Every structure is written in structure tokens, then in C-alpha cells.
Amino acid sequence: MTSFREIAINGLWKNNPGLVQLLGLCPLLGVSNSVVNALGMGLATAIVLAASNATVALIRTQVSDAVRLPVFVMIIAALTTCIELLMQAFTYELYQILGIFIPLITTNCIILGRAEAFAAKNTVAAASFDGLMMGTGFGLVLLAIGAVRELLGTGALFANMQLLFGPIATHWQVTVFHNYPGFLLAILPPGAFLVLGLLIALKNRIDEIVAARAKAAEPAALPAQSRRVRVTGVIE
Amino acid sequence: MALPEISRSMLKNSLVLGLFAIVTVGLVAITQLGTAERIADSERAAKNRALSELLPAGSYDNHPQDDVHLVHDPLLGSKGNSPVYLASLDGKATAVILQVTAPDGYSGSIQLLVGVLADGTLSGVRAIHHRETPGLGDKIDLAKSPWVLTFAGKSLQNLAAESWAVKKDGGAFDQFAGATITPRAVVKAVHQALQYFDAHRAELLKPVEKPHD
Numbered sequence: 001m002t003s004f005r006e007i008a009i010n011g012l013w014k015n016n017p018g019l020v021q022l023l024g025l026c027p028l029l030g031v032s033n034s035v036v037n038a039l040g041m042g043l044a045t046a047i048v049l050a051a052s053n054a055t056v057a058l059i060r061t062q063v064s065d066a067v068r069l070p071v072f073v074m075i076i077a078a079l080t081t082c083i084e085l086l087m088q089a090f091t092y093e094l095y096q097i098l099g100i101f102i103p104l105i106t107t108n109c110i111i112l113g114r115a116e117a118f119a120a121k122n123t124v125a126a127a128s129f130d131g132l133m134m135g136t137g138f139g140l141v142l143l144a145i146g147a148v149r150e151l152l153g154t155g156a157l158f159a160n161m162q163l164l165f166g167p168i169a170t171h172w173q174v175t176v177f178h179n180y181p182g183f184l185l186a187i188l189p190p191g192a193f194l195v196l197g198l199l200i201a202l203k204n205r206i207d208e209i210v211a212a213r214a215k216a217a218e219p220a221a222l223p224a225q226s227r228r229v230r231v232t233g234v235i236e
Numbered sequence: 237m238a239l240p241e242i243s244r245s246m247l248k249n250s251l252v253l254g255l256f257a258i259v260t261v262g263l264v265a266i267t268q269l270g271t272a273e274r275i276a277d278s279e280r281a282a283k284n285r286a287l288s289e290l291l292p293a294g295s296y297d298n299h300p301q302d303d304v305h306l307v308h309d310p311l312l313g314s315k316g317n318s319p320v321y322l323a324s325l326d327g328k329a330t331a332v333i334l335q336v337t338a339p340d341g342y343s344g345s346i347q348l349l350v351g352v353l354a355d356g357t358l359s360g361v362r363a364i365h366h367r368e369t370p371g372l373g374d375k376i377d378l379a380k381s382p383w384v385l386t387f388a389g390k391s392l393q394n395l396a397a398e399s400w401a402v403k404k405d406g407g408a409f410d411q412f413a414g415a416t417i418t419p420r421a422v423v424k425a426v427h428q429a430l431q432y433f434d435a436h437r438a439e440l441l442k443p444v445e446k447p448h449d
């Protein structure tokens with residue numbers, strides 16, 4: 001039984017789906033060109049992830065291994081479709097911008113990955129919390145990339161927030177650099193890769209510093225750990 | 237004899253799978269029923285906003301998105317049917333809004349709404365769907381640049397055929413720095429829409445027959 005504190009640390013930092021597991025790169029790079037897009041996508045993913053984890057944990061003892069995957073996929077697809085319909089009904093313009101990326105939440109590896117790796121072996125409460133934390137971790141990375149790209153690309157932040165929060169957010173835009181000529185690379189897809197790479201480097205650097213400090217405090221031998229190819233850390 | 241046991245587990249698995257299919261489809265169906273009306277409202281409102289932006293205030297008293305008929309013509313750029321919205325005041329047609337496609341954008345086709353007043357003058361143009369390069373070609377979007385506003389007031393009468401081109405090609409319309417293909421495609425599509433309007437003016441301005449009046 002994993003403690004809730006550990007689940008939170010795992011999802012938000014140590015095993016962050018965006019920075020460490022490098023899962024869900026398609027939406028991560030595709031819709032992270034502004035804060036409002038990133039926030040909308042992050043929320044939708046986190047909701048689907050928490051709900052699918054909870055459902056999978058709820059039925060984990062009823063479903064045999066043979067049909068486990070198809071059942072998980074059905075649950076995830078149904079939840080995503082519901083979210084898509086709700087977004088269409090309540091945030092129509094944002095839905096039009098995020099477009100194809102909403103149905104693609106179904107194929108986001110984070111969701112099936114967490115269903116398989118965590119929810120299928122844990123209680124409903126732990127699984128929902130894990131979904132929420134993993135979703136938040138993913139959303140925060142999206143948000144960080146979105147903010148950096150919007151700021152570098154357009155010189156402003158929080159443009160078009162009314163798409164998500166209604167008319168009250170019309171004037172939330174903050175122009176940081178006036179008469180900014182725009183920096184196209186940041187808005188185009190290569191900019192997403194560059195910003196993601198820099199964020200991963202930053203995280204690894206912070207981890208290194210923390211590890212070095214811990215080592216200085218008490219020297220201990222690290223156990224051998226298995227590594228997967230497409231990760232920047234250790235999968236647990 | 238292991239067969240009965242295999243059959244039993246197959247039966248159980250199929251039933252479980254079927255049960256989940258029913259439950260998940262049911263969940264989607266309920267959500268769909270619950271949101272259908274609101275989605276339709278949102279779509280109508282968005283369409284309404286887009287159309288009303290192209291019509292001078294007070295020039296119509298109908299609901300143009302309801303007075304629509306479908307036309308088909310190569311000049312409109314679409315292989316299928318294109319909707320034409322009719323605006324009228326006191327039952328008299330004042331303008332039409334043509335939905336046209338510029339098939340030769342930089343990345344795929346560009347969907348435009350072209351508003352034409354009854355006398356053949358452009359009331360406005362809006363790009364409603366495109367995938368042009370952000371920062372370059374997407375200046376056809378009013379959210380990014382006021383460029384599309386330059387179309388308002390132009391007509392086949394006050395602008396000669398050879399001027400319906402970007403300045404680089406000797407025409408009257410600005411191109412964007414680093415993007416000529418996109419404005420070129422839009423100018424051509426708008427020009428063709430006006431030619432279409434000119435050729436079919438009488439039938440376009442006819443009141444739309446409503447089948448269930």
C-alpha cells in the first residue's frame with residue numbers, strides 16, 4: 001500500500017508523466033502554445049485520468065486478465081467522449097481550438113498506463129488520488145510549457161482566458177513586453193520540443209543538487225535499478 | 237476434457253465485456269442526451285455571431301442562419317454544396333453571406349465567409365477555418381491581424397479584375413511578410429465569390445423557400 005504522500009510526490013515530481021515518463025507527448029507538444037489551451041487540456045486530461053483510475057480500481061476484482069485491456073479501453077473512451085461532449089456544451093470555443101486533441105485523450109498512454117500500473121492493483125481511494133496527482137503533474141508541465149511559449153512567442157500571458165472562464169476573464173491578458181515583435185519559433189511545434197527539453201534538464205539539475213546534498217548528509221549505496229529506454233528517470 | 241471449462245470462461249468473459257460495452261455506451265448516451273441541446277445552442281450562437289459580424293447593423297431583421305440554401309459551383313471552391321445565408325429587411329433581401337473554400341492555402345484549404353450586399357459590394361470577409369502557419373499565414377484571422385477588413389467596400393465595379401491580387405502580383409491587396417501564398421489564395425477565393433454572386437444575383441437574392449411554413 002503506497003501512502004498518499006508518496007503518490008503525490010510520484011505524480012507531481014519524481015515520476016511526473018510529462019518530464020520523467022515522457023508519456024502523452026502528442027497533446028503535450030500540440031496544445032501547449034498558450035496558457036488557456038494548456039489549462040483546458042490539462043484539466044480535461046486530469047479529470048479523465050482520475051475518473052478512469054477510480055473506475056478501473058472499482059472493477060479490478062471483477063474483470064479477468066483476458067478481457068482486462070478491452071474493458072479499460074472502453075471505460076477510458078467512454079469517459080473521454082463524455083468530457084468532449086461536456087466541453088462542447090460549456091466551453092464551445094475552447095473545444096473548437098483543442099479540437100482533435102480531446103478525443104485523443106483516449107489514446108494518451110498516461111491513462112492506460114496508470115490504469116494498468118496502478119489502478120488495477122490498488123484501492124479506489126488510492127487510485128483516484130494517483131489519477132488526480134498524475135493528471136495534475138501532467139497539467140502543470142503543460143501549463144509551464146504553455147506559459148513559456150506564449151510569453152516568448154507573443155510577449156503576453158493569459159490571452160483569451162475567457163474561452164475557459166467566461167466573460168469575467170476577458171481582461172486577464174497581461175502584456176509583459178510592449179511592442180514585442182513575436183518569436184515564431186516558440187509558437188511552432190519545434191519550440192515545444194525545445195521548451196520541454198529545457199524543463200527536463202532543469203528538473204534533472206534540481207534532482208542532482210538535491211541528491212548531492214542528501215549524499216553529503218549520509219552516504220549510502222544505491223540498489224541496482226532497471227531502466228527503460230525512453231525515460232529520463234526510473235520507472236516504478 | 238478441458239473444453240467445457242474454456243467455454244465457461246469464454247462465456248463469462250464475453251458477458252463481462254458485453255456488460256461493460258452496454259454500461260459505457262449508456263453513459264455516453266446519457267451525456268449526449270443531456271448536452272445535445274446546449275451544444276446545438278452553442279453552435280447556433282457561434283454561427284450567429286460569425287454571420288452578424290459580416291452584416292451592417294440594422295440591415296436585416298431575419299435570422300440569416302435559418303434562411304439558408306445550398307448551392308454548388310466550382311467558383312465557390314468546394315466540391316460539395318456550399319451554404320448561402322440570406323439577410324433580409326422587411327422581407328426584402330439586403331445581403332447574402334457565401335461560405336466559400338480557398339482550396340490553395342499554404343496548408344490545406346481555407347474556409348471563408350464572404351458577405352455581399354445586394355448591390356454587389358463586399359460587406360466583409362472572415363476566415364472561419366484554416367491551418368495556416370501561426371505568425372505568418374494566420375494573419376488572415378481577424379484575431380491575429382486586421383487584414384481581412386480591407387475587403388469591406390470592395391466590389392467588381394470599383395476594383396478592376398487585374399487588381400484582385402496581392403501587391404506582389406500587381407494587385408491591390410497587401411501580402412504578409414513571409415507569406416504570400418495564403419493572402420493570394422484568399423483574394424482569389426473572394427474574387428471568385430463575387431463573380432459567382434454577379435452571375436447568380438437574381439436567384440441568390442430570392443427569398444428562401446421554407447418547406448415547413
